Amino acid sequence: MAELKPADRMKIKRHPMPNQDEHVRRGNFDEVALGYAPETAREEAERCIQCKDPKCVQGCPVGVLIPQFIKALREGDMVQAVEWMKVKNNLPAICGRVCPQESQCEGNCILGKKGDPVAIGRLERYVGDFELAHRTCPLAKAPKTGKRIAVVGSGPAGLTCAVDLGREGHDVTIFESLHGPGGVLIYGIPEFRLPKGVVHNEVNYAVECLGIQIKTDHVIGRSYTLDELLAEYDAVFLGTGAGLPSFMRIPGINLNGVMSANEFLTRVNLMKAYQFPDYDTPVKLGRKVAVIGAGNVAMDAARCSLRLRALAAQKNAGEQGEVHIVYRRSKDEVPARHEEVEHAEEEGVIFDFLTSPIEILGDEKHHVRSLRCVRMELGEPDASGRRKPLERKGSEFDMDIDTVIMALGTNPNPIVFVDADGLERTKYGTAVAEHETGRTKKRRVWAGGDVVTGAATVISAMGAGKRAAADIHAFVKGESSWD
Amino acid sequence: MYAIVKKEVLTDVTKLMVIEAPHVARSARAGQFVIVRIDEYGERIPLTIADYDRAAGTITIIFQELGKSTKQLGKLTPGDTLASFAGPLGHPTEIGNYGTVVCMGGGVGIAPIYPITRALKEAGNRVISIIGARTKNLLFWEDRMMSVSDSLIVCTDDGSHGRACLVTEPLKELLEDKNNRVAKVWAIGPASMMKFVTLTTKPHAVPTIVSLNTIMIDGTGMCGGCRVLLEEGARFVCVDGPEFDGHKVDWDSLLSRLSFYKDEEREAVEYYEHKCRIDGETMKGRK
Ligand SMILES: Cc1cc2nc3c(=O)[nH]c(=O)nc-3n(C[C@H](O)[C@H](O)[C@H](O)COP(=O)(O)OP(=O)(O)OC[C@H]3O[C@@H](n4cnc5c(N)ncnc54)[C@H](O)[C@@H]3O)c2cc1C
Ligand SMILES: Cc1cc2nc3c(=O)[nH]c(=O)nc-3n(C[C@H](O)[C@H](O)[C@H](O)COP(=O)(O)OP(=O)(O)OC[C@H]3O[C@@H](n4cnc5c(N)ncnc54)[C@H](O)[C@@H]3O)c2cc1C
Ligand code: SF4
Ligand code: SF4
Ligand code: FES
Numbered sequence: 001m002a003e004l005k006p007a008d009r010m011k012i013k014r015h016p017m018p019n020q021d022e023h024v025r026r027g028n029f030d031e032v033a034l035g036y037a038p039e040t041a042r043e044e045a046e047r048c049i050q051c052k053d054p055k056c057v058q059g060c061p062v063g064v065l066i067p068q069f070i071k072a073l074r075e076g077d078m079v080q081a082v083e084w085m086k087v088k089n090n091l092p093a094i095c096g097r098v099c100p101q102e103s104q105c106e107g108n109c110i111l112g113k114k115g116d117p118v119a120i121g122r123l124e125r126y127v128g129d130f131e132l133a134h135r136t137c138p139l140a141k142a143p144k145t146g147k148r149i150a151v152v153g154s155g156p157a158g159l160t161c162a163v164d165l166g167r168e169g170h171d172v173t174i175f176e177s178l179h180g181p182g183g184v185l186i187y188g189i190p191e192f193r194l195p196k197g198v199v200h201n202e203v204n205y206a207v208e209c210l211g212i213q214i215k216t217d218h219v220i221g222r223s224y225t226l227d228e229l230l231a232e233y234d235a236v237f238l239g240t241g242a243g244l245p246s247f248m249r250i251p252g253i254n255l256n257g258v259m260s261a262n263e264f265l266t267r268v269n270l271m272k273a274y275q276f277p278d279y280d281t282p283v284k285l286g287r288k289v290a291v292i293g294a295g296n297v298a299m300d301a302a303r304c305s306l307r308l309r310a311l312a313a314q315k316n317a318g319e320q321g322e323v324h325i326v327y328r329r330s331k332d333e334v335p336a337r338h339e340e341v342e343h344a345e346e347e348g349v350i351f352d353f354l355t356s357p358i359e360i361l362g363d364e365k366h367h368v369r370s371l372r373c374v375r376m377e378l379g380e381p382d383a384s385g386r387r388k389p390l391e392r393k394g395s396e397f398d399m400d401i402d403t404v405i406m407a408l409g410t411n412p413n414p415i416v417f418v419d420a421d422g423l424e425r426t427k428y429g430t431a432v433a434e435h436e437t438g439r440t441k442k443r444r445v446w447a448g449g450d451v452v453t454g455a456a457t458v459i460s461a462m463g464a465g466k467r468a469a470a471d472i473h474a475f476v477k478g479e480s481s482w483d
Numbered sequence: 484m485y486a487i488v489k490k491e492v493l494t495d496v497t498k499l500m501v502i503e504a505p506h507v508a509r510s511a512r513a514g515q516f517v518i519v520r521i522d523e524y525g526e527r528i529p530l531t532i533a534d535y536d537r538a539a540g541t542i543t544i545i546f547q548e549l550g551k552s553t554k555q556l557g558k559l560t561p562g563d564t565l566a567s568f569a570g571p572l573g574h575p576t577e578i579g580n581y582g583t584v585v586c587m588g589g590g591v592g593i594a595p596i597y598p599i600t601r602a603l604k605e606a607g608n609r610v611i612s613i614i615g616a617r618t619k620n621l622l623f624w625e626d627r628m629m630s631v632s633d634s635l636i637v638c639t640d641d642g643s644h645g646r647a648c649l650v651t652e653p654l655k656e657l658l659e660d661k662n663n664r665v666a667k668v669w670a671i672g673p674a675s676m677m678k679f680v681t682l683t684t685k686p687h688a689v690p691t692i693v694s695l696n697t698i699m700i701d702g703t704g705m706c707g708g709c710r711v712l713l714e715e716g717a718r719f720v721c722v723d724g725p726e727f728d729g730h731k732v733d734w735d736s737l738l739s740r741l742s743f744y745k746d747e748e749r750e751a752v753e754y755y756e757h758k759c760r761i762d763g764e765t766m767k768g769r770k
Binding site: 224415 | 510518520525526527551566568570571700701703704705707708711712733735736740743744747750751755
């Protein structure tokens with residue numbers, strides 16, 4: 001294609017993502033977004049006007065070299081595109097799929113001012129998938145340094161930190177309490193949004209190329225304490241995430257049929273309950289499911305519920321039932337990625353906005369029978385800048401519901417802090433760590449990701465892992481001191 | 484992979500296994516538990532650490548064959564391996580010198596009460612133990628319990644061995660006997676047994692520690708599936724327990740939560756036994 005003028009580029013329409021048909025995908029766990037074909041990716045890449053001062057990059061928490069990788073992509077030089085990408089982001093196949101692009105890179109893209117932003121996330125995924133298939137950017141390992149580093153937790157923060165340190169030639173061991181590595185990427189985010197093969201592929205590649213050891217079934221704070229790790233390793237990075245679920249403080253939360261989104265998603269994703277009884281772990285859903293909350297976790301829980309209902313209906317020729325999202329604010333405040341909300345709507349999730357549960361009612365057998373709610377209205381903006389939801393007096397009503405899934409946010413899991421004297425924490429239970437370096441208040445201990453920020457994003461966890469790796473590297477080489 | 488190094492058949496449905504798991508053995512203590520997953524398809528099931536050997540790096544588990552997972556586990560033999568073995572989890576038992584204490588084990592609960600009884604005896608307590616089961620064939624370790632107790636009472640529901648009664652009956656007599664001054668009671672067994680033990684001790688205001696066996700998934704505080712209602716609110720058995728003050732537990736809610744997956748548990752057993760029939764000989768695997 002001849003070189004286009006910016007005005008011509010801006011005339012090209014944003015290319016939609018080909019998706020699995022909503023009627024079909026509702027009944028399976030296969031990936032929804034199918035990925036751009038090569039020519040679509042090339043054409044979408046043509047839309048970028050290669051800003052001198054690219055705003056998109058400022059919107060990305062790790063500063064991916066967006067204009068550079070897009071230029072290489074449209075010139076057909078995929079090897080170069082991968083290289084530009086990997087300067088800042090080790091896991092583009094993952095971030096391209098799950099980043100909240102509309103509030104990050106794409107939210108800042110100049111084209112978004114008048115029309116649609118460049119589909120940066122979709123192009124990133126395209127580059128990431130190319131790399132997964134072709135492995136053009138081998139992970140090279142520097143000569144051995146003899147330094148031993150322990151990474152606790154194998155989510156995006158821990159993995160990124162481990163890979164960067166492994167490349168520097170350090171001897172890295174990851175300790176993970178679950179039986180498989182990946183953190184939320186494997187136990188939380190469902191297959192239809194992030195195929196587990198993508199995650200396993202990245203993990204295996206890193207392990208094979210860099211000799212990183214992964215010790216699963218190791219619960220730090222119990223199998224080993226943090227102080228015991230410090231006795232054996234030169235540095236310890238904590239990437240233990242924020243996995244402790246919270247329940248609403250309303251009557252009825254202990255009834256049968258009430259579960260946390262974490263329980264539900266772990267059963268479904270990590271334990272593969274959707275393939276019960278081939279896999280041993282079951283998951284029990286009623287006919288009418290209410291998911292409380294409207295973040296990514298809530299969307300995932302709702303869309304998994306929908307699929308399980310459809311599979312059950314196929315198996316027993318029964319009814320599909322209903323899946324509701326119950327959210328106390330309005331649609332404008334929904335914190336989930338836009339794409340997930342759209343997909344959820346297309347698939348048939350029912351949204352009950354401005355609705356807040358006040359009690360879960362049970363039957364004589366302790367099973368959920370209905371959900372008592374009140375209607376809300378939005379008042380003045382609160383500290384977070386969002387309009388505060390207020391109860392409308394006398395608006396109580398009961399929803400016919402038999403399963404309640406709480407997706408209300410999570411806090412750091414406290415086990416890792418057992419016998420970790422000197423590791424300071426905030427009143428929310430998060431570890432105190434410097435943003436730039438990841439250093440905690442405890443000598444030779446770094447932390448990053450959700451354990452520091454509280455529930456956030458995959459890319460911000462990766463960014464924290466990367467910054468900490470750079471600082472750990474400098475520290476163990478003696479280039480910087482602790483005090 | 485974690486190797487099974489030893490297997491003992493304690494009763495028709497109760498098996499003991501010694502598993503090689505140095506990372507658990509190094510810090511394991513009485514009262515804690517592990518999460519076991521047999522193979523790639525397996526669920527994560529909690530089992531109490533019945534004993535440990537730090538030098539050998541092994542953990543002893545004792546389990547009763549109830550459903551799919553424990554039945555499959557029971558078919559394995561030394562040389563076989565387990566896919567996951569995570570722990571030690573939960574808080575260890577608090578041991579002190581309280582005076583006269585009663586240790587109660589029901590069914591497979593005899594296994595986890597044994598190391599606690601031993602530790603209480605070593606700490607200088609006068610230990611009265613009560614063990615019970617539905618029938619004689621389900622009892623084990625009478626001799627071991629005897630060796631760490633000042634006196635031992637054995638009961639079976641059907642009277643096939645020892646006294647024909649529930650374990651709560653001798654407990655009640657002990658509590659009512661003014662000479663005894665029971666300071667504390669430990670009870671481990673089926674939830675309904677623990678419930679009735681706490682109902683028996685409550686009028687006498689004797690502190691009663693129970694070890695709750697809720698349904699678990701991760702065992703590390705991540706899912707909340709193991710939650711139990713106490714007087715002060717919901718707690719996670721895997722991180723806050725497994726031992727609790729039995730007088731504060733909402734037993735009815737616990738019992739109903741334990742039965743939530745009954746249909747699926749039955750389906751899993753039927754499916755497994757069907758597969759095994761097709762597989763023929765091994766009865767171990769599934770695929
Ligand atoms: C359902 C769901 C959907 C989400 N969707 C998105 C999305 O679309 N886009 C997005 O950007 N973000 C999303 N997020 C948020 C994102 O996944 C997290 O912010 C991110 O995974 C945090 O990474 P992390 O490495 O800090 O922690 P985690 O991914 O939580 O990993 C922590 C790991 O540490 C392990 N661990 C914990 N304690 C111990 C211990 N004591 N010893 C050993 N190991 C331990 C855990 O088992 C876990 O594997 C979602 C989160 C959830 C739950
Ligand atoms: C902290 C903890 C420690 C435990 N320690 C031991 C132990 O040392 N030895 C041992 O044999 N078991 C122990 N259990 C119970 C054990 O985990 C369950 O028996 C096991 O998960 C059953 O799995 P299954 O697939 O074989 O049976 P399932 O199919 O899950 O269950 C079969 C039958 O058992 C009942 N059941 C299910 N779960 C439990 C449970 N947790 N307690 C009682 N009944 C249940 C079901 O209602 C059903 O009727 C412990 C549980 C906990 C929480
Ligand atoms: S990492 Fe995420 S935010 Fe950054 S460019 Fe890629 S998709 Fe956008
Ligand atoms: S802001 Fe948009 S148009 Fe400009 S460089 Fe970034 S992606 Fe391209
Ligand atoms: S088993 Fe998941 S929180 Fe206890």
